[in-house]
Amino acid sequence: MEQKSTKPFAKIIKRILEYRQSGTVLDAGTGEGAHALFLAAQGFHVTALDTISENFQKIEEEAATQGLKIKTVMGDVLELDKLGAQFDIVICTSVLHFLTTDEIPLAVQQLKTATRERGINVVSAHTIKNEGEVRAHLFEEGELQKYYTDWKMLYEWEGLGGPFETKTGELIQRHRTELVAEKI
Numbered sequence: 001m002e003q004k005s006t007k008p009f010a011k012i013i014k015r016i017l018e019y020r021q022s023g024t025v026l027d028a029g030t031g032e033g034a035h036a037l038f039l040a041a042q043g044f045h046v047t048a049l050d051t052i053s054e055n056f057q058k059i060e061e062e063a064a065t066q067g068l069k070i071k072t073v074m075g076d077v078l079e080l081d082k083l084g085a086q087f088d089i090v091i092c093t094s095v096l097h098f099l100t101t102d103e104i105p106l107a108v109q110q111l112k113t114a115t116r117e118r119g120i121n122v123v124s125a126h127t128i129k130n131e132g133e134v135r136a137h138l139f140e141e142g143e144l145q146k147y148y149t150d151w152k153m154l155y156e157w158e159g160l161g162g163p164f165e166t167k168t169g170e171l172i173q174r175h176r177t178e179l180v181a182e183k184i
């Protein structure tokens, strides 16, 4: 039986190792930093970014406990150009559905601009198939992929993801759209 995590962990993150084994990572919208910690433990140089800094101390302490280093940065996925840096891998999982429909093109443009040539984007978000779910933007089938027609698509998937355990102990599943694409 598959192990259930109490911290949200997207399977797509482990998929990164099929494409890249080293380099710099920007985890845009890091949340509790589970992905940032996992990738730092694999030897990647990770910057964990979020609009809210409430988890930063916990992430840094956990990194130190594991003998890892993670740079935490307060920032907005809509303003990644302010970082003045590009990364080999830019991750943005379970973040874009919190942005409004008007903000999505800019957000994806920022993810792409923050990525080096031959770098990859790893993106996932919820879709309109989640009946009754209220989010600022839920993705139509194929919508996310359309932003990456000028990149090489390495992996794409849409379906029912999870189950994840919520903070209240409830097991939930969500329809998701996911992709890994390479900047060419």
Ligand SMILES: C[S@@+](CC[C@H](N)C(=O)[O-])C[C@H]1O[C@@H](n2cnc3c(N)ncnc32)[C@H](O)[C@@H]1O
Residues within 6 Å of the ligand: 008, 009, 010, 028, 029, 030, 031, 032, 049, 050, 051, 052, 075, 076, 077, 078, 092, 093, 094, 095, 098, 099
């Ligand atoms: C559901 S959590 C996802 C965390 C993690 N990426 C994951 O996949 O488990 C959403 C995170 O996105 C952050 N977030 C929302 N809007 C953001 C924005 N415009 N820029 C950066 N982070 C944002 C929230 O603060 C929150 O930590």
